[in-house]
Amino acid sequence: MAKAIKDKILKMLIDAQKLTKKEMSDALELQKKKKIGLDKALIETGHIKEQDLMAILVRELNIPFINLSKYKIDPALQEVINERTARQYKIVPLSMLDYTLTIALSDPFNIFLIDDLKNITGKEIDVVMSTNTEIAKAIDAFYGIKTEMNVNEITKDIQLEDFEIVADTSQQESDDGSVDDSEKAPIIRMINLIVKEALRRRASDIHIEPEIDGMRVRYRIDGILHDILNIPKENQNAVIVRIKIMSRLDITTNQVPQDGRFKLKIDNKEVDFRVSILPTTFGQKTVMRVLDKSKLAVGLNGLGFEDKALKTIKEAIKKPFGMILVTGPTGSGKSTTLYSIINELNTVERNIITVEDPVEYLIEGLTQIQAHPEIGLTFAEGLRAILRQSPDIVMVGEIRDNETADIAIKASLTGQLVFSTLHTNDAAGTLTRLVDMGVEPFLVASSLVLVSAQRLCRKICSKCKEEISVPDDLRKRLSERLPKGAKFYHGKGCDACNQTGYHGRVGLTELLEVDDVMRDMLIQGKSSDDIKNYARKEKGMITLWDDAINKSAAGITSLEEVLRITTSE
DSSP: OOHHHHHHHHHHHHHTTTHHHHHHHHHHHHHHTTTTHHHHHHTTTSSSOHHHHHHHHHHHOOOBBGGGGOOOOOOOGGGGGGGHHHHHTTEEEEEEETEEEEESOOOOTTTTHHHHHHHSSSEEEEEOOOHHHHHHHHHHHHHSSOOOOHHHHTTTTOOOOEEOOOOOTSSSSSGOOOOOOOHHHHHHHHHHHHHHHHHHOOOSSEEEEEEETTTEEEEETTTTTEEEEEEEGGGGHHHHHHHHHTTTTTTOOOOOEEEEEEEETTTEEEEEEEEEEEEEEEEEEEEEEOOOOOGGGOOOGGOOHHHHHHHHHHHHHHHSSSSEEEESSTTHHHHHHHHHHHHHHHHTTOOOEEEEEEESSTTTTTTEEBBBGGBBBOOOHHHHHHHHGSSSSSEESOOOOOEEEEEEHHHHHOOOOEEEOOOOSHHHHHHHHHHHTTTHHHHHHHEEEEEEEEEEEEEOOTTEEEOOOOHHHHHHOOOSSSSOOOOEEEEOOOGTTTTTSEEEEEEEEEEEEHHHHHHHHHHTTTHHHHHHHHHHHHHHHHHHHHHHHHHTTTTTTTTHHHHHHHHOO
């Protein structure tokens, strides 16, 4: 019966939309390939809008339609339908009156769903309809983490099997007596939930910070920290011990900083986490950096470089020797850029060795060395050892001192291609910074091939982007190089971006190709401003400010973000 009604409705849709045989064929092929309903196949191929399908379903089946975004759901219904059930069946509980539970669903043809829910809840089931998109949003909003909860409330529906720690099994977690047996499973589930929610929200860092009366959990999303959750004070030690066990750190050490890492397998995907633990006034603070190797797979083309900049970088990394530096403050994407470059150069013919502190991404095919300054394995010592291993390409995590800079530069002059990072404000300042560190100007001039200064700025959310007006005096003050008639935008905030107006980040880049004139200027002791002015006027270098203004005028980022990240010139 349901199938007959469904076929009738689909025929009406096809007649109303006047679908071609080719469009029907595409949908049928997708239906067979994905083993989904024809209605969903038609929506996925874009031949029928979900709203059109809903309108006919509501009319033919006489089922009410509800806009979930305007509906306030009673939190007590989480006791009746837990998150796992809601996500499995793609439903949202709306209300319960006596023995009848009302739910919202998007597929009224799933005849088994009603029977399953009757068995799960022991209630009669009444249904209303909403779109797949609205239901997914409502589930996320309804079952999201509350700010104030105790451990058992947080963890009651989270299964231990959701996550698998991929690590050395020679150490057994059950041997640890620091966590009471009655608290251990809830603590494990809570850490799992914190990690799961961080991945869902695209967080790059998880901060777990002890305070006088509890622990605060914050996520860094698109470079900005957001409050997420408060953990009761009595669970503080158990949380720290759990993270230390996962990271294979010493649980008896509380007074010195510790660094570790662990890997989780989530939905058949492995994600690395770098852990830093720091003693503070109210206990040990933990920061977990999320390291998703799949993001490196996009390569240089996916990092947001302009075409000209991308071409310059690709030409520079083809050189057989020399030094290429990526500069910028912490969190500006330097490591991602370097790893993406190394990934492109990572072939069986090349011997690529890195010395890092810490090793962020574990890349197959590379020889990666973890620096340990406390036992004498500094960047400089590691670099000396690397050069005896006949490398073709060397990556040094960071140039921090004269010794490391001197060895790296000399290595780049004797046949190796050397990559590293440095903390400077702009590209031209890198040349004079190396001289200030004690490296001879002629060595810097001879070795440097390319310097890339970069920042990360937030992208305007595409779902809520709208044009804004900018006063003429502000346009004039921003830059005389502003494109004529440029339009500016901002995000007004929506559910897709958690009301922030931003979703994702894009790189701002300033590339300095070192030529013979710049080398002469450096040897003559010219300032970084002189070198920068030459590069802009004679070489057409696009500065960080230029790149930021261009991306704002192109509607990629907002003027507020430009002014937050860069300074005018």
